[in-house]
Amino acid sequence: MSKTMLIDAAHAEETRVAIVDGRQVEEFDFESRARRQLRGNIYLAKVTRVEPSLQAAFVEYGGNRHGFLAFNEIHPDYYQIPVADREAIMAEAQSDDDDDHDDLGRESDDGDSDGGLADEERLKRRLMRRYKIQDVIKRRQILLVQVVKDERGAKGAALTTWLSLAGRYCVLMPNTGKGGGISRKITNTSDRRRLKAAAAALKVPQGMGLIIRTAGAKRTRAEIKRDYEYLLRLWSTIRETTLSSNAPAMIYEEENLVRRAVRDMYDKDFDGIQVEGVEGFKQARDFMRVLMPSQAKKIHLYQGSRPLFASNGIEEVLTQIHQPVVPLKSGGYLVINQTEALVAIDVNSGRATKERNVEATATKTNMEAAVEAARQLRLRDLAGLIVIDFIDMDEGKNNRAVEKALKDALAKDRARIQMGRISGFGLMEISRQRRRLGVIEGATEVCECCQGAGRVRSAESAALTTLRAVDIEAGKNGAGSVNLRVSTAVALYILNHKRAYLQSLLELRGLNVVIQIDDSLAQGEHSIERTETNEDFVAPESHIDLAELDDGFDDSAFADEDEDHDEDEDFGDDQDEAELESEDEDDDESRARQEQDDDGRGGRRRRRRRG
Structure with a gap:
């Protein structure tokens, strides 16, 4: 199509x-x-705190929270070390370059392997072994940083000083000193050879790096050159803006969604x-x-x-993205739940009962679920650790078939993905790159009633918890009067079912409880406000006569019988032990006689063999 x-x-x-x-x-x-993504933006930032225990720095860049800058994401140009040492480091890194570097390296935003940056990773590890962040980075130091991960929850944005600018066919890295690299997703040998020659012809300035993206696989040299020159102009603008700005300040804002889509x-x-x-x-x-x-x-x-x-008939499909249940054509369905730790996807057979046996039904449902789960990951942009709970299958070949179906479906994804195999419990683990805020996080807010839990306390449970809090208040501050604010459902439950308890609080503790309805409170919330204290109240003596609770049952009638029964049990235990000991002695004597007979026969057999 x-x-x-x-x-x-x-x-x-x-x-x-x-x-x-x-x-x-x-x-x-x-x-x-209201929630524009920060990923890709470049800022002129100021170091506010260096944390040796984390080997990282916190920087002020203009976001809602301070950004997190790991030591291995700091370029050596920013190290507070002698110039000669810095030049030696960069020369050493440059000498590590080889002809095969375009097959390795970190991956770009669209899942392409940048190919040409494996040496950069080796350089980062070498620098971390040689230096500590507290020795080379100082407070109030000015850095040019780029956001690699957006703020999420209580976590600030993750930053780097290794900059990259993405074009249509190329990615320009202004401060990575490598020549050219080719996306790992471009597997055709002739295409790789042609693109490598095209990258070399661009004569990338020393100290910069360039990657040909997957989209440039079939592009001409002229198209790649035009995209590269566009990125050079963009970098020139960024440099000029940086020189005229004071930290913290935004230097470059990543394209909006319309431009990024194009x-x-x-x-x-x-x-x-x-x-x-x-x-x-x-x-x-x-x-x-x-x-x-x-x-x-x-x-x-x-x-x-x-x-x-x-x-175009897709509005209903997009509305379905916000629902946890995703139906399958066979009658089964997926249940998708996001948690702080991971994304859980449960596969259920539902009404899928057309196959000849349980194994066939499970296999067909799992095959459908694998394809649909991969599609939902893209549509909802679910990222991080993902666990899929497939229906149990007995035959190993069926497990392998489901794994292959999922792998083929995930190949369409632009995000970086790692997947495991189906475990003995029917679980598969997947790790997916977080490229942006997911649909649920970006288009929803935490529920004021349940605080994101998805459930609220029942009126009965909330009422009892509230009354216990009132009782504690009476014990702390004594008699008097309080205003108790609760939701309508909780107020009705207390007035209909716990009026006697309120009366006992007044009589025994001297606490008058005035209930006020406040529907701004969630069902599990309450507010207690002390309005009056009565220091003259004297609590009546509370004495419960246990005789009044006696229902006429005579415990003494059974006391002797219980003791006799215990004695009988003890006598029976002794008799059983004596019988067991007698049986053990008989067994020992029997085994001894048997051993003597065996020794006698064995001796005769040995004597006959010797004769």
């Missing part, structure tokens, strides 16, 4: 992008104006790009004219009467 890119930029508050293959949504990305997601095989929203259309067309002028004619402004996504 033909692929189309749909861009919904009708609302300035949120932009959405979908790659559609027929009616199937293959990829989805969105960006909220740069990273578009392919020449697409039928075209439909954009809803005049401003978004202008941005996409103008940026395409810079990157790929010949493709600008494929961008069209959508002017239909119905919304763009609704007219």
Whole structure:
């Protein structure tokens, strides 16, 4: 089927992008104006604290929290060491370069292997062995940093000083001293040889590095050169801005979603790009004219009467992304739950009962689930540690088939992925690169009632917890009066079921409880406000006569019988032990006689053999 890119930029508050293959949504990305991603932005930052125990620094760059800068992410140019030592370090790193470096290296944002940066990783490890961060980085030092991971929860952004600028076909690394590298995803030998020659012809300045991205595999030398020159101009602008700025300050902001989609997601095989929203259309067309002028004619402004996504039948599909349950064609379903530690995906057979036996049903459901789980990872941008709980299968070949199906489905993903094998418990572990905030994190807020737990306390449990708190208040501050604010459900439960308890508090503890309804409080919350203290209250003596609780049952009638029974049990135990000892003695005598007979026969046999 033909692929189309749909861009919904009708609302300035949120932009959405979908790659559609027929009616199937293959990829989805969105960006909220209130939560713009920081990843890729470059800042002029100031070191606020050096932490030797973490071998890291915290820097002020202009975000909501201080950024985290690990020691191995600090370029040697920033080390407070003699110039001669710094030059020796860089010369040593340069001498490590070899002809095969383009097959190794770190990976870029779209999952491409940068190929050409393996030596950079070796340099980082060597520097960490030679120096400590507290010796070479000082407080209030100014650094040019780039965000590699967005702020998430209570964690600040992760930063690096090894900068990279992504274009359509190339990635320019202004302070990485390597020549050219080729994406590991480009496996064709002739393409790699041709692209390596094209990169060498660009004559990248010393001290910079360049990677040819997967999108540049079939591009001409002229197209790659145009993209490289665009990145050089961009870096020149960044340098000029840096020199005229004071820390902390934003130096470069990564492209918005419309431009990133054109740069990273578009392919020449697409039928075209439909954009809803005049401003978004202008941005996409103008940026395409810079990157790929010949493709600008494929961008069209959508002017239909119905919304763009609704007219293409994908609005309902995208609504499903926010639901934990994902149905499968066979009748089974997935249940997806995100936690702080990992993402759990549970596979259930549901109504899938058409196969000939349990094994066949489990295998077919798991095969469907593998493909759909890989698709949901892309659509929801679920990242970190992911565990899939497949239906148990007895035959090993079926496990291998499911693993292969999942691996093939994950090959379409632009994020870096590592996957294990199905364990004996039916679990598979996957690690997926976090490229942005997931759909759930980016489009939702923590529930005020349950604080993200997904469940609230029942009215009964909340009422009892509240009354215990009132009792504690009475014990601490004595008699008087308090205002108890609770939700409607809890107030009704207390008034209908615990009125006698409130009366006992008043009579025995001298505490008058005035219940006030406050629906701004969650069901498990309450507020106790002391309004009056009565120091003259004298609590009545509390005495419970145990005789009044006697129901006429005579315990003494059974005392002697219990003792006799105990004696009988002791006598029986002694008799059993004596019988066991007698049996053991008989067994010992029997074994002794048997051994003597065996020795006699053995001796006669030995004598006959000797004769």
